[in-house]
Amino acid sequence: MTPPNALTLLNTRPSHQALALNDLLQQHGFQVLNCPALSIVSVPLPPSALDEWTQFDKVFFISQNAVNHLIEQWQSLKGRKTFFDVHQAAYAIGQATFKAMRLQHWPVQPMMPGKAFITESLLERPELQDLSAQNCLIIKGEAGREDLASGLRQAGANVTEWVLYKRQPMPLCVEPWQAFEKAKHPVILATSLSSIEALQQALSRLKNGQAWLVLQTLIVFSDRIKTQLQYKGWRGSIYVVAEQSNQGILSAMKQIQQELSA
Numbered sequence: 001m002t003p004p005n006a007l008t009l010l011n012t013r014p015s016h017q018a019l020a021l022n023d024l025l026q027q028h029g030f031q032v033l034n035c036p037a038l039s040i041v042s043v044p045l046p047p048s049a050l051d052e053w054t055q056f057d058k059v060f061f062i063s064q065n066a067v068n069h070l071i072e073q074w075q076s077l078k079g080r081k082t083f084f085d086v087h088q089a090a091y092a093i094g095q096a097t098f099k100a101m102r103l104q105h106w107p108v109q110p111m112m113p114g115k116a117f118i119t120e121s122l123l124e125r126p127e128l129q130d131l132s133a134q135n136c137l138i139i140k141g142e143a144g145r146e147d148l149a150s151g152l153r154q155a156g157a158n159v160t161e162w163v164l165y166k167r168q169p170m171p172l173c174v175e176p177w178q179a180f181e182k183a184k185h186p187v188i189l190a191t192s193l194s195s196i197e198a199l200q201q202a203l204s205r206l207k208n209g210q211a212w213l214v215l216q217t218l219i220v221f222s223d224r225i226k227t228q229l230q231y232k233g234w235r236g237s238i239y240v241v242a243e244q245s246n247q248g249i250l251s252a253m254k255q256i257q258q259e260l261s262a
């Protein structure tokens with residue numbers, strides 16, 4: 001039974017990425033409402049792109065979606081699984097990305113001890129300080145930050161970017177949102193700035209929806225997102241996960257629950 005004072009999380013992740021987190025949180029006594037703010041749509045690569053694959057020395061994956069969409073498109077274009085040549089190294093942004101790559105037995109490099117799976121930490125790696133004459137590939141979604149590409153170019157690399165997916169705003173999930181407004185302890189999950197912006201857009205036609213939203217407690221995936229939202233006027237408490245994973249979200253939920261109970 002869910003405790004009467006349990007937190008209620010509005011899970012704004014795309015539907016296909018929400019189930020594992022929902023199960024984990026419910027096992028620990030939290031309530032969860034699905035309200036995907038974005039949908040993920042595939043962006044096709046030209047058939048010639050994968051023929052150029054082996055020219056890249058280092059391949060960087062921005063997200064778990066980047067991993068999954070490469071697998072799908074490679075299978076579609078090549079009729080077989082993705083492979084890495086012996087000279088190629090792979091890198092992950094985000095722990096979920098790292099785990100997805102490990103499951104494929106790709107040559108993904110572990111993060112340095114004491115470092116998070118974020119762009120800033122990745123660019124500190126010793127082997128990425130001098131990339132003269134090296135070809136680097138970034139596999140990503142449409143738009144997003146350019147920090148990784150800029151950092152690699154500053155180190156001397158030739159950088160290519162493959163955009164394999166894009167995010168599209170979803171209409172408001174009316175019934176889950178109405179239930180969320182009535183929750184005793186509402187908490188919102190925003191794994192990206194675009195997800196919370198899409199939710200704000202969806203609430204634009206709902207009276208007082210946006211005004212109420214910015215007063216709520218929020219869990220985000222980076223200090224950058226927290227800083228930008230505070231700059232834009234977010235008034236509720238914002239918690240940054242210690243690691244970008246379901247376990248990191250669970251830990252943040254437990255922290256909020258403990259603070260409410262103190």
